[in-house]
Amino acid sequence: MSTALATLEPQSLAEAEQFARRLSESSLMPQSLRGKPADVLVVMLTGRELGVSPLTALRSIHVVQGRPVLDAALIVALVKKSPACLYFQLVESTDQRATYETQRKGDPKPTTMSYTIEQAQKAGLTGKDNWKHHTAAMLRARASSALARAVYPDLVLNVLT
Numbered sequence: 001m002s003t004a005l006a007t008l009e010p011q012s013l014a015e016a017e018q019f020a021r022r023l024s025e026s027s028l029m030p031q032s033l034r035g036k037p038a039d040v041l042v043v044m045l046t047g048r049e050l051g052v053s054p055l056t057a058l059r060s061i062h063v064v065q066g067r068p069v070l071d072a073a074l075i076v077a078l079v080k081k082s083p084a085c086l087y088f089q090l091v092e093s094t095d096q097r098a099t100y101e102t103q104r105k106g107d108p109k110p111t112t113m114s115y116t117i118e119q120a121q122k123a124g125l126t127g128k129d130n131w132k133h134h135t136a137a138m139l140r141a142r143a144s145s146a147l148a149r150a151v152y153p154d155l156v157l158n159v160l161t
Helices: 003-007 013-024 037-050 054-060 072-080 117-122 129-133 135-151
Strands: 061-064 067-070 085-093 097-104 111-116
Touching: 013 037, 013 054, 037 054, 037 061, 037 067, 054 061, 054 072, 067 072, 072 085, 072 135, 085 135, 097 135, 111 117, 111 135, 117 135, 129 135
Parallel strands: none
Antiparallel strands: 061 067, 085 097, 097 111
């Protein structure tokens, strides 16, 4: 078996295009990517820029209004694996508020950030099903990704979250 197949990492643009075309035919692909090999390719290339495998990218990078958007879990994973991150931890999680704290190497003190249900309501988010059924998880996603973007913009390449 070739190394390329073992790692599922295309070695050329032609291989990436073929891989994207094939994956776009799968019923296991997110609905927004099915039958769209060019979008699959953009997601894979975005993942490559971030140092993640094509399949991780396809699970964790979503296309929203034509732009790649990183899943909050991917953002936190990218931050935590960096030597720049001394720690990144959840401080509080309820259906009212989520708070995270992190400290970047070289920064004199930690940075803390919260996201509240009031902020979500103001942004018009709480009417959506995922907010109705998974409020605490959605607050954690917002708080963690906002903190990561604020403290580690170089690690997430300012890709939207």
